[in-house]
Amino acid sequence: MKIGILGSGGVAQTLAAGFLKHGHAVVMGTRSPDTLAAFAAEHPGLAVGSVADAAGAGELLVLAVKGRAAVDVLRAAGATRLAGKTVIDTTNPMADTPPVNGVAQFFTGPNDSLLERLQGEFPAANLVKAFNSVGAASMVNPQFAGGPPTMFIAGNDVAARAEVSGILAQFGWEVADMGRAEAARAIEPLAMLWCIPGFANNQWGHAFKLLHKA
Numbered sequence: 001m002k003i004g005i006l007g008s009g010g011v012a013q014t015l016a017a018g019f020l021k022h023g024h025a026v027v028m029g030t031r032s033p034d035t036l037a038a039f040a041a042e043h044p045g046l047a048v049g050s051v052a053d054a055a056g057a058g059e060l061l062v063l064a065v066k067g068r069a070a071v072d073v074l075r076a077a078g079a080t081r082l083a084g085k086t087v088i089d090t091t092n093p094m095a096d097t098p099p100v101n102g103v104a105q106f107f108t109g110p111n112d113s114l115l116e117r118l119q120g121e122f123p124a125a126n127l128v129k130a131f132n133s134v135g136a137a138s139m140v141n142p143q144f145a146g147g148p149p150t151m152f153i154a155g156n157d158v159a160a161r162a163e164v165s166g167i168l169a170q171f172g173w174e175v176a177d178m179g180r181a182e183a184a185r186a187i188e189p190l191a192m193l194w195c196i197p198g199f200a201n202n203q204w205g206h207a208f209k210l211l212h213k214a
């Protein structure tokens, strides 16, 4: 598939490399394509352009930008370029204020989520929350002593969730499909929980796993 990645940071680069490794074509979109020159030189087959370029080229899109900027980036992508496409939403609604005793602060409240806000503004896009509850270093085919970790996903479109589940399987994850967009209210705060050992003890090498009764 042709994947359009909106973003240039650690998540965008990690997932771009992962999609290339698994044989997909990738176009990354950023306000400053020059900043990705060295990364592109190391990754043959990677194209870099504007956010609109990546959104237009991608059959499946990945949103990997700062949470506060997410709506502006989707506006720059353009609603018509998003329409009908699966958009993997990796973002977390991190506030600009620092963590409190290791607990990150969100700009959303408990009965709300960034995914729902984005889906509300872009109803024709099929957003699926995924990859937000683990660090970038463990997103692509991570190896853990306890076996494959679990990625929790949510979004309104059943076919889009199935498409993202297939990609997650390729990327070495078990998938826990939590259903419609409101489930992102529970999935986004997993990022807060995931970060606590990092902020407290500089431990970042973990992931969640959902266990099922035999």
Ligand SMILES: NC(=O)c1ccc[n+]([C@@H]2O[C@H](COP(=O)([O-])OP(=O)(O)OC[C@H]3O[C@@H](n4cnc5c(N)ncnc54)[C@H](OP(=O)(O)O)[C@@H]3O)[C@@H](O)[C@H]2O)c1
Binding pocket: 006, 007, 008, 009, 010, 011, 012, 029, 030, 031, 032, 064, 065, 066, 067, 069, 072, 073, 090, 091, 092, 093, 094, 131, 132, 133, 134, 135, 136, 137
């Ligand atoms: N880092 C992780 O391990 C991790 C793990 C899970 C989830 N996440 C989430 O994934 C997302 C990406 O994280 P990240 O660490 O890769 O990158 P980041 O540092 O959170 O964000 C960098 C990206 O945000 C864009 N951006 C920042 N301010 C902007 C603005 N005012 N207007 C437009 N675009 C703006 C940048 O766009 P340009 O390219 O145009 O400069 C860049 O692509 C975040 O929402 C984060 O919470 C991160």
